[in-house]
Amino acid sequence: MEDLDTRVLRAALTWQQAGQPAVLVTVARTWGSSPRPPGSLMAIQGQGWVVGSVSGGCIEDDLIARIHAEGIEAVCARGRPAVLRYGVSAEQARRFGLPCGGTVELVLEPLGAHSRLAELLAARQQRQALCRELDLHSGAVTLRPATPQDEPGIVGERLLTPFGPPVRLIVIGAGDLSRFVCEMALGLGFELIVCDPREEQAQGWAFGGELPGVTLTREMPDDCVQRLQPDARTAVIALTHDPKLDDLALMDALATPAFYVGAIGSRRNSEQRRARLREHFDVPDTALARLRGPAGLFIGSKTPAEIALSILAEVVAAKNGVTLSDQASVATAKAMREALTCA
Structure with a gap:
C-alpha cells in the first residue's frame, strides 16, 4: 500500500x-x-x-x-x-x-x-x-532538491511543499511475526522489503499468500542492507533470532543514517548480541546505543500480532522524532515489574 x-x-x-x-x-x-x-x-x-x-x-x-x-x-x-x-x-x-x-x-x-x-x-x-515550489500568481511549478531547512508553507509568493522519499522498512526474516509486521506496516504506508535466504521460510511465506506492496528477497541480509543503503527514511528490524543472519545486517545498518535499527529477543539475548557486535565486529558503543533491543514498546504483548504492534509503535515514534520514556522500553519495563514482584 x-x-x-x-x-x-x-x-x-x-x-x-x-x-x-x-x-x-x-x-x-x-x-x-x-x-x-x-x-x-x-x-x-x-x-x-x-x-x-x-x-x-x-x-x-x-x-x-x-x-x-x-x-x-x-x-x-x-x-x-x-x-x-x-x-x-x-x-x-x-x-x-x-x-x-x-x-x-x-x-x-x-x-x-x-x-x-x-x-x-x-x-x-x-x-x-524534492521540494515543490508553486508560484501563487502564475501556477508555475519548480522542482528542486529539498534541503533540511525546507518547511511546508507559503514563503513570499510561493507555496513550498517538501517531499521526502516514502518511509521504508527492511525486515530481516520471513516468519509469522514478520508477516504481521508487514500487514500492519502496509496500512501505515511503509515501503516494505523482507529478506530471508532460508528456503523453508520462503516457502512458509508463500503459503500465507501474496502481500501486495511487499518485496521478498532471498539474498543474505547483510547483502540486502548494503544494496539498499538505508537512508534517514529507512528502518531496519531483525526478526530471525539467528545471529548468522542478524548480526552482520545489524552491523551494516548501524553504520547508516537509518532512523531505527532494532532486533527482537530476550533481554539476555539482546545483551549477548551487543557483546558480539562490540567484541567480534568492533561496532563502537556510539553505534550500539542506537540499537533497539529488545525491540518494541512494553504493552504486555504475547502473540505475534501484539508483538508486531509493539514494534511498529516504537518505529513510528522514532520516525516522528518522539522521545519516549525509558520506562516504555521492553527491557526497562520488565525489569521494573520483576523488581516489584521480588519486593
Missing part, C-alpha cells in the same frame, strides 16, 4: 492525464489546533471524487460544494491558484470542526501538464527528496 501523499499525487496525475479537470489542495498554514499539518494534500476531481484530506471532513464537504457551485471547469480555467482560509471566526471553527478556534489556510491549485506530478512521483520512486 502506498503512503497517503503518493496516493493523492497518483490519483491527481491519473485524472489529469485522462483529461479530467482536477484540483490539488494543500494545507499551507495553520494557527492554533488543526486536524492536519501544513503540507497535507487532497485531490478533488470534477465528479466530486476525493483522495486525501485537509481536515476531519467538514472542510472537505465545503470545498466540494464550492467547486461544484462554480464548476470545476471554471475553477481550472482560471489557471492560477487560490488561497482559502477556514476557521477565522469562532462560528467557522464550530462549523468546520476546528478544535479550540483553530485556523487553516489552504491553497487550491488547478492541475495541468505544468504541475509536474509525473516527475515528482518518479523522483519519489527513486528515493529522491
Whole structure:
C-alpha cells in the first residue's frame, strides 16, 4: 500500500492525464489546533471524487460544494491558484470542526501538464527528496532538491511543499511475526522489503499468500542492507533470532543514517548480541546505543500480532522524532515489574 501523499499525487496525475479537470489542495498554514499539518494534500476531481484530506471532513464537504457551485471547469480555467482560509471566526471553527478556534489556510491549485506530478512521483520512486515550489500568481511549478531547512508553507509568493522519499522498512526474516509486521506496516504506508535466504521460510511465506506492496528477497541480509543503503527514511528490524543472519545486517545498518535499527529477543539475548557486535565486529558503543533491543514498546504483548504492534509503535515514534520514556522500553519495563514482584 502506498503512503497517503503518493496516493493523492497518483490519483491527481491519473485524472489529469485522462483529461479530467482536477484540483490539488494543500494545507499551507495553520494557527492554533488543526486536524492536519501544513503540507497535507487532497485531490478533488470534477465528479466530486476525493483522495486525501485537509481536515476531519467538514472542510472537505465545503470545498466540494464550492467547486461544484462554480464548476470545476471554471475553477481550472482560471489557471492560477487560490488561497482559502477556514476557521477565522469562532462560528467557522464550530462549523468546520476546528478544535479550540483553530485556523487553516489552504491553497487550491488547478492541475495541468505544468504541475509536474509525473516527475515528482518518479523522483519519489527513486528515493529522491524534492521540494515543490508553486508560484501563487502564475501556477508555475519548480522542482528542486529539498534541503533540511525546507518547511511546508507559503514563503513570499510561493507555496513550498517538501517531499521526502516514502518511509521504508527492511525486515530481516520471513516468519509469522514478520508477516504481521508487514500487514500492519502496509496500512501505515511503509515501503516494505523482507529478506530471508532460508528456503523453508520462503516457502512458509508463500503459503500465507501474496502481500501486495511487499518485496521478498532471498539474498543474505547483510547483502540486502548494503544494496539498499538505508537512508534517514529507512528502518531496519531483525526478526530471525539467528545471529548468522542478524548480526552482520545489524552491523551494516548501524553504520547508516537509518532512523531505527532494532532486533527482537530476550533481554539476555539482546545483551549477548551487543557483546558480539562490540567484541567480534568492533561496532563502537556510539553505534550500539542506537540499537533497539529488545525491540518494541512494553504493552504486555504475547502473540505475534501484539508483538508486531509493539514494534511498529516504537518505529513510528522514532520516525516522528518522539522521545519516549525509558520506562516504555521492553527491557526497562520488565525489569521494573520483576523488581516489584521480588519486593
